[in-house]
Amino acid sequence: MAGPNSLYGPLDPAPDAGYVDAPPRMGFFTDTSVCIGCKACEVACKEWNLVPDDGFNLLGTSYDNTGGLTANSWRHVAFIEQPAARSGHGTDTPGAFAGMPTGPSASAHTAVVAAGTAQDTGTSPGVPAAPDALAAAATIKAPGTGTQFLGMPGSDLPGRTMDAPRSDFRWLMMSNVCKHCTHAGCLDVCPTGALFRTEFGTVVVQEDVCNGCGYCIPACPYGVIDQRKDDGRAWKCTLCYDRIGDGLTPACAKACPTESIQFGELDELRARAAHRLEKLHEQGVEEARLYGHDPDDGVGGDGAFFLLLDEPEVYGLPPDPVVTTRDLPAMWKRAGVAALAMAATIVVSFAGRRR
Amino acid sequence: MRPREERDNPRDEKLSPPPAGHEGSGLTRDAGGGSRAPRRGGKGGGRGDRSMVPPADFRSYYGRPIVKPPVWHHDIAAYLFTGGLAAGSSLLAAGGDATGRPALRRAGRITALGALTASTYFLINDLGRPERFVNMLRVAKPTSPMSMGTWILSAFGAAAGAAAVAEAAPILPGRGVLGLARRLLPPVGTAGQYAAAAVAPALATYTAVLLADTATPSWHAAYPELPFVFAGSALASGAGVGLLAAPCDQAGPARRMAVCGAALELYGAHRVETTKGILSEPYRDGRAGRLLRAGRALTAIGVAGALLGRRSRVVSALSGLSLLTASVATRFGIFDGGVASAKDPKYTVLPQRERLAARAAAAANGGASGTDAKTTDVPEGSGSGGIGV
Numbered sequence: 001m002a003g004p005n006s007l008y009g010p011l012d013p014a015p016d017a018g019y020v021d022a023p024p025r026m027g028f029f030t031d032t033s034v035c036i037g038c039k040a041c042e043v044a045c046k047e048w049n050l051v052p053d054d055g056f057n058l059l060g061t062s063y064d065n066t067g068g069l070t071a072n073s074w075r076h077v078a079f080i081e082q083p084a085a086r087s088g089h090g091t092d093t094p095g096a097f098a099g100m101p102t103g104p105s106a107s108a109h110t111a112v113v114a115a116g117t118a119q120d121t122g123t124s125p126g127v128p129a130a131p132d133a134l135a136a137a138a139t140i141k142a143p144g145t146g147t148q149f150l151g152m153p154g155s156d157l158p159g160r161t162m163d164a165p166r167s168d169f170r171w172l173m174m175s176n177v178c179k180h181c182t183h184a185g186c187l188d189v190c191p192t193g194a195l196f197r198t199e200f201g202t203v204v205v206q207e208d209v210c211n212g213c214g215y216c217i218p219a220c221p222y223g224v225i226d227q228r229k230d231d232g233r234a235w236k237c238t239l240c241y242d243r244i245g246d247g248l249t250p251a252c253a254k255a256c257p258t259e260s261i262q263f264g265e266l267d268e269l270r271a272r273a274a275h276r277l278e279k280l281h282e283q284g285v286e287e288a289r290l291y292g293h294d295p296d297d298g299v300g301g302d303g304a305f306f307l308l309l310d311e312p313e314v315y316g317l318p319p320d321p322v323v324t325t326r327d328l329p330a331m332w333k334r335a336g337v338a339a340l341a342m343a344a345t346i347v348v349s350f351a352g353r354r355r
Numbered sequence: 356m357r358p359r360e361e362r363d364n365p366r367d368e369k370l371s372p373p374p375a376g377h378e379g380s381g382l383t384r385d386a387g388g389g390s391r392a393p394r395r396g397g398k399g400g401g402r403g404d405r406s407m408v409p410p411a412d413f414r415s416y417y418g419r420p421i422v423k424p425p426v427w428h429h430d431i432a433a434y435l436f437t438g439g440l441a442a443g444s445s446l447l448a449a450g451g452d453a454t455g456r457p458a459l460r461r462a463g464r465i466t467a468l469g470a471l472t473a474s475t476y477f478l479i480n481d482l483g484r485p486e487r488f489v490n491m492l493r494v495a496k497p498t499s500p501m502s503m504g505t506w507i508l509s510a511f512g513a514a515a516g517a518a519a520v521a522e523a524a525p526i527l528p529g530r531g532v533l534g535l536a537r538r539l540l541p542p543v544g545t546a547g548q549y550a551a552a553a554v555a556p557a558l559a560t561y562t563a564v565l566l567a568d569t570a571t572p573s574w575h576a577a578y579p580e581l582p583f584v585f586a587g588s589a590l591a592s593g594a595g596v597g598l599l600a601a602p603c604d605q606a607g608p609a610r611r612m613a614v615c616g617a618a619l620e621l622y623g624a625h626r627v628e629t630t631k632g633i634l635s636e637p638y639r640d641g642r643a644g645r646l647l648r649a650g651r652a653l654t655a656i657g658v659a660g661a662l663l664g665r666r667s668r669v670v671s672a673l674s675g676l677s678l679l680t681a682s683v684a685t686r687f688g689i690f691d692g693g694v695a696s697a698k699d700p701k702y703t704v705l706p707q708r709e710r711l712a713a714r715a716a717a718a719a720n721g722g723a724s725g726t727d728a729k730t731t732d733v734p735e736g737s738g739s740g741g742i743g744v
Contacts, residue, residue, distance in 0.1 A: 007498070061417045064417075068419060078416060080416070185569075185570060188498040189499045189500070189501065189568060190496075190499060191496065191502035191505060192487075192490040192491055192493055192494065192502075193494040193496070209487075209490055209493070210487075211482050211484045211487035211488060211490045211491065212482050212483015212484040212487070213481075213482055213501060214426040214482075214483060215499070215565075217425060217426050218422065218423060218424065218425040218426075218569035218570060218571045218574075218693075218697060219568070219570055220422065221422060221570040222421070222422070223420065223421050223422045223570075225423075226423060226426075227426045227483055228483075231483070232483020232484045233483055233484060311414065313413060313415055313421070313700070314414050314415075314416065315416060316415065316416030316419055316421060316700075318703055318704065319708055320707035320708075320710050320711050321570075321707070324568050324570050327568075327578060328564070328568055330578070330579075331500075331563075331564045331568060331578045331582075332497075332564060334578060334580075334582050334583075335557075335560040335582040337582070338560045338563070338583045338585070339556030339559070339560045339582070341586055342442075342555075342559060342560070342590060343556050345590055345615040345619070346450050346552075346590075346612070348611065349450065349609075349611035349615065350450035350608045
């Protein structure tokens with residue numbers, strides 16, 4: 001049962017855990033490039049799994065008022081606002097936005113630009129894009145000069161007031177979740193056997209066994225699993241163990257309107273992700289990268305992996321997580337040496353002359 | 356110091372935010388959320404000559420921690436002390452009994468039971484569901500130091516308990532059932548005492564593995580030395596009990612135990628506080644730093660007192676007290692240092708960045724040697740800190 005890679009290295013976890021004829025390993029591929037930040041995943045997860053609320057707080061961190069993965073938030077949508085030209089590597093070049101409009105985000109001028117860039121859909125009613133839109137734009141009255149913003153909603157039409165200049169701002173949104181690691185630190189250190197490996201290769205807490213020792217919480221290299229304060233036990237995403245056993249899609253993936261969260265057999269998801277990455281690179285999204293897909297990484301690959309548009313730490317993910325139990329044999333050895341040193345000390349201390 | 360670091364790490368440019376005030380940008384760097392805010396990496400890191408000096412800046416998600424700090428309360432820090440004390444005093448008792456020093460035997464056995472009782476209380480009290488503590492005995496899992504610890508503590512508890520109860524034999528009446536107990540207890544106690552002493556080194560050192568086997572950055576990084584800190588601390592506290600309880604003519608071994616234990620503890624703590632790069636910082640700063648410094652000073656005072664005050668009962672007792680307090684301070688210091696390292700994302704991100712950079716550099720230089728080189732997921736020119744120099 002325990003193979004050479006049981007603690008570290010590439011592995012198929014379910015057979016390693018002792019399952020015979022285990023079904024294919026299931027997982028999530030979360031493609032953040034199509035996430036729209038709707039939080040349907042957070043809501044669906046709470047509703048299906050009856051997860052209590054996490055407090056109704058305004059955190060002042062963009063649209064993220066969840067804060068992170070906790071015992072009461074098994075999906076968490078991260079929101080990052082950043083200047084796109086400085087977003088990641090490769091776009092730090094000046095002129096990355098050359099040729100793009102610089103005026104307000106919606107104005108007559110941008111309408112002209114938009115008219116020229118629209119794709120031919122093949123259903124054109126035969127009206128060409130207004131060639132004289134610029135001239136038409138000139139006839140639009142300049143924004144009122146005598147008005148002053150008094151803290152009330154404006155009454156003018158959108159696009160007719162000069163407000164913030166166009167920025168190179170971009171959103172990053174990512175629905176974070178338990179990674180269901182190949183080598184799961186939480187599972188390794190659990191002293192009661194409450195955490196277990198399912199036949200799908202996922203990691204689930206048995207709530208009727210967990211005694212709230214809390215060891216899994218600092219053991220997780222991603223900071224996912226957490227203790228519910230009024231309950232004492234540890235909770236985290238189950239990858240909807242109760243649904244996938246019946247052939248259903250997990251609640252979050254089911255609810256995702258853009259298929260940012262994809263559920264399926266891990267092998268297939270990995271292939272799909274590689275294809276998507278290739279496509280994004282073709283389209284010039286150089287900063288796209290996969291995270292957690294690699295079976296050779298520090299946790300043996302994640303069951304739930306991601307396509308990111310910036311460095312992992314920007315999303316609150318560790319850049320190079322390693323399962324802590326990789327070093328456990330070395331730790332026990334060091335402890336053994338220290339224990340021998342203790343025994344030797346006692347012998348030396350008491351073997352001395354009688355006094 | 357900082358300018359030099361930055362010269363040595365040109366890739367810092369990749370991690371540090373570009374100058375603010377980009378033309379036409381609606382966002383200043385600060386308005387872009389904490390995710391872009393630069394975090395300065397420590398106060399110079401102490402050792403400028405180390406190649407492991409991490410880059411000074413990194414990005415995080417609104418400064419939030421990445422790994423979760425332990426949810427353990429100070430019960431666990433207290434248990435680190437009482438567990439070590441139980442181990443140290445049971446060794447003292449065994450040594451004392453074997454060499455005919457009854458005062459050491461008695462004090463050791465009784466302290467071991469007291470410390471064990473306190474340990475059990477702290478451990479169960481810290482559970483989220485204390486009434487389910489017996490679930491610990493469902494499994495025996497070598498990958499879980501807490502599971503191993505439960506079994507070690509159970510074995511130790513039975514043995515040390517028998518040894519301590521046997522101390523009551525002389526006060527039992529000579530006849531009847533209790534009289535039988537009076538005759539049976541001493542050999543049972545002796546057996547228990549030696550069994551407890553055999554388990555004691557494991558009890559004192561497994562707690563180091565317990566802390567190190569987490570993703571808490573400063574605990575995990577300290578795994579090679581932490582067992583020595585805890586072993587030394589346990590010996591010193593056991594010696595402290597001996598110095599407190601035994602008359603001067605029996606306390607000789609306790610003095611030698613104090614010296615050896617203090618040496619182990621100081622060596623380990625010094626390594627932990629100086630050789631872990633940025634991950635040593637949490638052990639030097641804040642409350643953890645104050646506790647560890649206090650522990651070191653008290654250890655030194657205790658050892659000095661134990662050696663110099665060998666003819667004075669009072670000085671010996673004070674030294675013993677000093678050693679016990681030192682052990683408490685050291686345990687709480689190590690505990691707090693780990694918690695502090697988990698609360699600041701820089702301790703998670705910077706060492707991992709450093710690791711990635713080293714791996715990428717190795718792959719770039721050798722290529723062949725990098726069996727574990729993870730470069731496939733890094734698109735060209737987007738190197739996640741990876742285009743190391």
